[in-house]
Amino acid sequence: MRVIVWLVEGTWPACVDAARGYARGAGEVVLLHVDEPVADLAHGAFAGLLGRAGSEPDPERRLLELGGTSAAELLDAAAARLGRPCTRLERIGRAEREVVAAADGADLLVLARDGDRSRLGPHSLGKAVRFVVDHAPCPVLLVWPEAAPDLTTLPPPPPRP
Numbered sequence: 001m002r003v004i005v006w007l008v009e010g011t012w013p014a015c016v017d018a019a020r021g022y023a024r025g026a027g028e029v030v031l032l033h034v035d036e037p038v039a040d041l042a043h044g045a046f047a048g049l050l051g052r053a054g055s056e057p058d059p060e061r062r063l064l065e066l067g068g069t070s071a072a073e074l075l076d077a078a079a080a081r082l083g084r085p086c087t088r089l090e091r092i093g094r095a096e097r098e099v100v101a102a103a104d105g106a107d108l109l110v111l112a113r114d115g116d117r118s119r120l121g122p123h124s125l126g127k128a129v130r131f132v133v134d135h136a137p138c139p140v141l142l143v144w145p146e147a148a149p150d151l152t153t154l155p156p157p158p159p160r161p
Contacts, residue, residue, distance in 0.1 A: 004106045
């Protein structure tokens with residue numbers, strides 16, 4: 001059994017805990033972190049300064065260094081929390097598409113809600129998680145990063161005609 005655990009800052013501990021609890025017998029656990037290509041955006045913005053770009057250093061390289069350090073630290077913390085051998089996978093690109101691609105051939109994908117977590121309902125899924133849930137090529141375990149909201153947060157049923 002191959003389990004992919006999508007790690008996102010702020011919600012990764014819940015995903016690792018879920019993988020530890022629900023995928024004990026997994027042959028392989030892959031910790032996945034995806035960086036959005038913000039360094040490219042910073043370079044593009046910097047290059048567009050109409051001649052003023054030469055007065056300051058281009059931020060692209062520094063952002064790449066910071067992003068790599070941050071991802072490595074997150075993967076190290078997640079691996080320590082998991083407490084078993086695992087594979088670490090770093091990707092750069094649109095998170096939702098990279099996660100779906102990484103889940104190809106997996107037996108389970110673990111991810112956390114990333115939207116409004118104060119109430120139950122579809123708004124608890126942000127755009128990236130919604131895309132992954134809708135397009136994942138394997139079963140998905142969707143976890144709450146903290147305790148799930150009370151059932152009283154359910155919206156009322158629609159009126160009957």
